[in-house]
Amino acid sequence: MKSTDPALHRTPLEDEHRRLGARLGPFAGWLMPIEYGGTLAEHAAVRQGVGVFDLTHLGKLDVTGPEALDVLQRTVTNDVSRIEVGRAQYNMVLDDAGGIVDDLIVYRLGEDRYFVVPNAANTARVHEVLLDEAGGSRVDLVLHEDWSFLAVQGPRAVEVVGALLPEGAGLGYMGCAEARYRDVPLILARSGYTGERGFELFPPGGVVVDLWREILDSGGVVPVGLGARDTLRLEMGYPLHGQDISTERTPLEAGASWAVSFDKGPFRGRDALLRRREEGVPARLWGLRMLDRRIPRAHYPVFAGGDRVGETTSGTFSPTLRVGIALAYLEPAGRFTAGDRVEVDVRGRRAPAEVVKPPFVDRSPR
Amino acid sequence: MEFPEELRYTREHEWALDESGGRVRIGITDYAQDALGDVVYVDVPETGTEVRAGEPFGEVESTKSVSDVYSPVNGTVVERNPLLDERPELVNEEPYGDGWMIVVEVSDPDQLDDLMGAAEYRTFVEEVGEG
Numbered sequence: 001m002k003s004t005d006p007a008l009h010r011t012p013l014e015d016e017h018r019r020l021g022a023r024l025g026p027f028a029g030w031l032m033p034i035e036y037g038g039t040l041a042e043h044a045a046v047r048q049g050v051g052v053f054d055l056t057h058l059g060k061l062d063v064t065g066p067e068a069l070d071v072l073q074r075t076v077t078n079d080v081s082r083i084e085v086g087r088a089q090y091n092m093v094l095d096d097a098g099g100i101v102d103d104l105i106v107y108r109l110g111e112d113r114y115f116v117v118p119n120a121a122n123t124a125r126v127h128e129v130l131l132d133e134a135g136g137s138r139v140d141l142v143l144h145e146d147w148s149f150l151a152v153q154g155p156r157a158v159e160v161v162g163a164l165l166p167e168g169a170g171l172g173y174m175g176c177a178e179a180r181y182r183d184v185p186l187i188l189a190r191s192g193y194t195g196e197r198g199f200e201l202f203p204p205g206g207v208v209v210d211l212w213r214e215i216l217d218s219g220g221v222v223p224v225g226l227g228a229r230d231t232l233r234l235e236m237g238y239p240l241h242g243q244d245i246s247t248e249r250t251p252l253e254a255g256a257s258w259a260v261s262f263d264k265g266p267f268r269g270r271d272a273l274l275r276r277r278e279e280g281v282p283a284r285l286w287g288l289r290m291l292d293r294r295i296p297r298a299h300y301p302v303f304a305g306g307d308r309v310g311e312t313t314s315g316t317f318s319p320t321l322r323v324g325i326a327l328a329y330l331e332p333a334g335r336f337t338a339g340d341r342v343e344v345d346v347r348g349r350r351a352p353a354e355v356v357k358p359p360f361v362d363r364s365p366r
Numbered sequence: 367m368e369f370p371e372e373l374r375y376t377r378e379h380e381w382a383l384d385e386s387g388g389r390v391r392i393g394i395t396d397y398a399q400d401a402l403g404d405v406v407y408v409d410v411p412e413t414g415t416e417v418r419a420g421e422p423f424g425e426v427e428s429t430k431s432v433s434d435v436y437s438p439v440n441g442t443v444v445e446r447n448p449l450l451d452e453r454p455e456l457v458n459e460e461p462y463g464d465g466w467m468i469v470v471e472v473s474d475p476d477q478l479d480d481l482m483g484a485a486e487y488r489t490f491v492e493e494v495g496e497g
Binding site: 316 | 404
């Protein structure tokens, strides 16, 4: 494993991870913890107790100023004017053809103060798009390369974070606030990518080691790597950019029309998306639950009634259900409904699966 | 990491145990199970299946990936580990014990001489780890 590749970005928690026995691996240009005690145990800790993730690789961008709202409205798909101060909203950034450049959360911390968190691999691109839209506007864009990102997720997350950061105790789902840790301000949000209750914390690099240690010392908090982050998000059917969504797909196909506001005014990709909606949506992202013990992975063909009807984009073993699950684009878009039977070509052998509307597991982050 | 002396090893990280009488027990090594992560499904062939040295006879799936398992020898499967159907995690917990995969009947036990011994395999693994 090329874990010493000098081109990789390093998290300030690398020594902490090594001390905890983590297996580190490259992810989106960063050397990040993939697993510590094993993906299954880490997954179970988040579903049943509480786990902490180092997500320093994701982007952290301030968008501030009197025209911050206008710039964001032109950049992202959802109606940012509907976000109240102290709330957050799921969004997509599109290209001129309506393809998905990234999906991200927009947090509103103050009247004119927003914070966006792009995926690691897309941070530079999203920053570029924002700079482009901001040209000449009264808005400040700050990319916080020295900040970290910790997620504390699981049924016990509110108890753990509330004890360290009292500001967190009262936050509802998709709420956000500025908190103080050792007199240093940090952003705190009741959001996540696991399907459990949880928090996302954005501490400056200077305090992240202390905060990480203090969270782990809270009792029963398990460090969780990117392996379990993937199985957790897939059980909820949350798409991962670069796998399930990309510039090759639109929000219409990804089932994310709910995050697109066509009537808020112009935004990147709007016209193309309207055109594509009129032309008809070619495919639709569905969940697949395997009916035998085979485990689907990404890019496996899917068949129905002898026809090839699509391909998986993500697949794994669901630790909760103990069966294989996948996300797949099936076409034509209107052909399938939940409960339909299809077959997944698992390395040359057809395995039966059921079409499912995610989430695969009965969990809620609220 | 364990490298039992009595076993022979392949470059694909399988082990083979000569049980005499032409029977060879086969599984994957401690190194292999560690690299795979949590094993969640093991596909091993039915008894009577012919296997060939250097060719895949089964698959091991972990939470993150799927890997072929290669036969160290030519022969016929005479036993398959029935425990793995319900407890694939045995491959992680006891790779050289209850996590075994198949027993193959070989016509020519001398085939095992072509495989690595414990010391040689240990060196091989250390080189892989550094590469």
